[in-house]
Amino acid sequence: MSDSVMPAVDVTDLSFSYGDNTVVSMERCRLDRGRSMAVIGPSGCGKTTFLHLLAGLIRPATGAIRILGQDLTQLRGAALDRFRGRNIGLVFQRFHLLPALNVRENVLLAQRLGGGRIDAARVATLLEQLDLGGLEQHKPSMLSQGQAQRVAITRALVHGPQLIMADEPTSALDDRHAEQALALLQASAQTVGAALLVVTHDQRVRGCLDGEFEMQVPA
Amino acid sequence: MTWLRLAVANLGLSPLTSAVNVLLMALGTASIVLLLLAGSQLSETMSRDARGIDLVLGPTGSPVQLVLSAVYHADVPPGNIRLEEAERWADDPRVGTAIPLSLGDSYRGYRIVGTTAEYAELYGAGLATGRFWDGALEAVVGSAVAQSAGLSLGSSFAGVHGLEEGGHSHESHPYRVVGVLEPTGTVVDRLILTSLESVWDLHAHETSHAHEHEDEAGGDHADEHGHVYGHEHGHEHDDGHDHAHERDEHDHDHENSHDHAHQHDEHDHDHENGHDHAHERDEHDHDHEHGHDDAREHDRHDHNHKHVAEHDQPDPDREITAMLIRYSSPMAAMTMPREVNAAGALQAAAPAMEVSRILQLVGIGLDGLSAFSWVLILTAALSVFAALYGSLRARRGDLAILRCLGATRWELLIALLLEGLLLSVLGVALGFLTGHGAMELLGGWLESTRGVALTGWTWIPAQTLLLFSLFGVGAVAAAIPAVQAYRTDVARTLAEG
Numbered sequence: 001m002s003d004s005v006m007p008a009v010d011v012t013d014l015s016f017s018y019g020d021n022t023v024v025s026m027e028r029c030r031l032d033r034g035r036s037m038a039v040i041g042p043s044g045c046g047k048t049t050f051l052h053l054l055a056g057l058i059r060p061a062t063g064a065i066r067i068l069g070q071d072l073t074q075l076r077g078a079a080l081d082r083f084r085g086r087n088i089g090l091v092f093q094r095f096h097l098l099p100a101l102n103v104r105e106n107v108l109l110a111q112r113l114g115g116g117r118i119d120a121a122r123v124a125t126l127l128e129q130l131d132l133g134g135l136e137q138h139k140p141s142m143l144s145q146g147q148a149q150r151v152a153i154t155r156a157l158v159h160g161p162q163l164i165m166a167d168e169p170t171s172a173l174d175d176r177h178a179e180q181a182l183a184l185l186q187a188s189a190q191t192v193g194a195a196l197l198v199v200t201h202d203q204r205v206r207g208c209l210d211g212e213f214e215m216q217v218p219a
Numbered sequence: 220m221t222w223l224r225l226a227v228a229n230l231g232l233s234p235l236t237s238a239v240n241v242l243l244m245a246l247g248t249a250s251i252v253l254l255l256l257a258g259s260q261l262s263e264t265m266s267r268d269a270r271g272i273d274l275v276l277g278p279t280g281s282p283v284q285l286v287l288s289a290v291y292h293a294d295v296p297p298g299n300i301r302l303e304e305a306e307r308w309a310d311d312p313r314v315g316t317a318i319p320l321s322l323g324d325s326y327r328g329y330r331i332v333g334t335t336a337e338y339a340e341l342y343g344a345g346l347a348t349g350r351f352w353d354g355a356l357e358a359v360v361g362s363a364v365a366q367s368a369g370l371s372l373g374s375s376f377a378g379v380h381g382l383e384e385g386g387h388s389h390e391s392h393p394y395r396v397v398g399v400l401e402p403t404g405t406v407v408d409r410l411i412l413t414s415l416e417s418v419w420d421l422h423a424h425e426t427s428h429a430h431e432h433e434d435e436a437g438g439d440h441a442d443e444h445g446h447v448y449g450h451e452h453g454h455e456h457d458d459g460h461d462h463a464h465e466r467d468e469h470d471h472d473h474e475n476s477h478d479h480a481h482q483h484d485e486h487d488h489d490h491e492n493g494h495d496h497a498h499e500r501d502e503h504d505h506d507h508e509h510g511h512d513d514a515r516e517h518d519r520h521d522h523n524h525k526h527v528a529e530h531d532q533p534d535p536d537r538e539i540t541a542m543l544i545r546y547s548s549p550m551a552a553m554t555m556p557r558e559v560n561a562a563g564a565l566q567a568a569a570p571a572m573e574v575s576r577i578l579q580l581v582g583i584g585l586d587g588l589s590a591f592s593w594v595l596i597l598t599a600a601l602s603v604f605a606a607l608y609g610s611l612r613a614r615r616g617d618l619a620i621l622r623c624l625g626a627t628r629w630e631l632l633i634a635l636l637l638e639g640l641l642l643s644v645l646g647v648a649l650g651f652l653t654g655h656g657a658m659e660l661l662g663g664w665l666e667s668t669r670g671v672a673l674t675g676w677t678w679i680p681a682q683t684l685l686l687f688s689l690f691g692v693g694a695v696a697a698a699i700p701a702v703q704a705y706r707t708d709v710a711r712t713l714a715e716g
Contacts, residue, residue: 077627077628081622081626090624098617109225
């Protein structure tokens with residue numbers, strides 16, 4: 001199986017627990033490249049934890065997580081950090097832009113940490129596409145919530161990751177901006193042929209994406 | 220570069236805190252640098268000035284005062300000694316070089332030292348222009364004196380009674396500059412050298428002047444000017460109101476060392492005949508006839524003949540302020556000082572020992588100040604720690620996102636260390652600049668007021684060590700926050716928002 005036909009996400013027999021409390025438990029979840037999927041479920045079903053597992057930020061108790069063909073459980077330390085930086089773009093509920101850096105520097109930092117190659121032209125183009133053209137020198141504190149959201153998305157996409165994961169990307173946005181952000185995520189993912197995984201309880205998202213994966217609160 | 224840029228940006232987020240930390244660090248660093256520079260240059264200057272002088276002979280009293288006055292010219296001399304006494308030791312085979320010093324006058328705060336040309340040689344001070352003294356009232360001035368008092372070849376100046384400015388001026392007997400010394404960076408630069416005889420002569424005159432003054436106003440010059448020849452003056456005051464009496468007194472001194480019977484004759488003579496030029500000449504002839512066989516004594520008498528003939532001047536006692544000794548063999552250090560001190564008439568002080576004693580005393584003060592400076596540095600380190608640690612909670616999200624973007628744990632650790640290091644580097648740089656600048660300013664002030672030449676534009680090896688240990692302080696202050704950053708639980712931080 002060559003790299004390009006490997007699924008972006010391939011999870012089998014996954015479980016994760018805090019102490020005795022099992023938080024995530026699933027037999028199988030799979031997302032192909034170029035496809036998008038919503039991960040839905042009631043509060044407390046472990047959606048965010050699942051996303052953290054897929055990003056390699058925490059380790060599962062059992063099971064295997066293959067991202068773009070790479071078994072995350074085989075990677076440790078710096079190698080895991082580098083793999084994440086290079087291949088996964090993350091967008092969070094809170095935007096977590098670095099307050100000390102301006103918009104442009106925030107995006108450039110992701111590019112550098114994600115692959116080390118600085119492509120200022122791509123940064124400029126992306127910012128332009130997201131209506132952030134005039135804000136490059138602005139500090140995050142000067143941005144509106146919507147602008148900050150779009151900067152966070154730009155930052156997640158800028159280094160061309162093969163898997164884009166977003167945690168409640170639309171929860172803070174009104175209908176118009178939610179639609180825009182979702183459309184941007186999809187369009188960006190399609191442009192680079194990346195898979196898109198969106199964790200959400202936002203009903204507006206359901207139906208916009210190629211597929212759905214519903215999580216249950218573990219028994 | 221990414222991390223350095225991020226560290227700079229983060230420090231820029233709270234400019235006031237960062238500035239205070241940098242200033243605290245700079246303040247502590249500047250004080251330590253200043254103390255280091257002052258301490259090392261002081262001890263260097265002191266040992267340079269004492270180089271080549273193994274022993275100082277002077278009157279009994281404080282050995283520190285003797286060394287300070289005779290070697291560094293930084294204190295008033297404890298008194299005078301008889302040249303003969305000193306020369307007895309100078310003739311000792313253990314002595315290689317013996318240089319007499321006679322102090323008492325100054326010009327614009329620069330001391331006039333009656334000595335021999337060997338004194339300049341001691342400091343390797345060659346002549347920049349002119350020659351060494353030949354006759355009476357010829358002077359060779361040190362480079363600093365020439366520069367700041369505006370003296371050059373051929374200029375003349377009147378010495379002032381006493382070692383401070385503002386004393387009675389010997390205006391009727393000005394010195395003439397016949398030579399200027401090359402700069403040496405030693406005490407000689409700030410001295411005016413002349414022959415022993417010039418100093419003696421001037422004080423012989425001074426004696427008569429003082430007398431005239433006393434006659435007129437009944438004042439006491441000896442006390443007024445703290446003159447080191449005060450002993451002489453005192454006697455005059457006690458015994459004499461006219462020249463004849465003064466002569467009596469001097470004759471009495473001679474009597475002690477030379478010829479009892481003869482001096483008594485003279486004494487009688489004086490009383491009978493009063494003061495009379497011709498008679499005084501007779502009297503000196505008398506001395507010659509009765510044969511003081513010491514060659515130097517003869518010279519001196521000749522000298523005084525001229526004097527007496529010209530100025531109706533009594534014969535002053537031959538005294539010097541101190542004698543600098545250089546041993547012919549280092550072995551002399553074992554025996555000679557003890558012998559001199561045991562003999563009782565003189566005191567022998569070894570500059571090396573007294574210097575280390577002085578530096579030890581100064582060192583206690585410097586150590587205290589230096590401890591205080593380290594307290595400042597410690598405060599700066601704590602402040603850096605508090606600032607970084609305090610910002611850590613607010614920045615946990617940033618750290619987590621950096622990990623999501625591909626940063627490793629170690630990179631976060633380095634990022635925090637860099638912030639601490641950056642603060643200390645800025646503070647240390649500012650501190651070094653300030654410290655050196657302050658030293659230079661202080662040096663200039665000390666040079667103009669105290670004659671101690673210190674400079675800020677120098678680098679001593681201890682500073683290199685200081686530099687790196689201060690960088691270390693910044694890194695240590697950042698160490699705990701850095702470890703916290705390393706340990707950031709990314710998933711939990713993100714989940715908590």
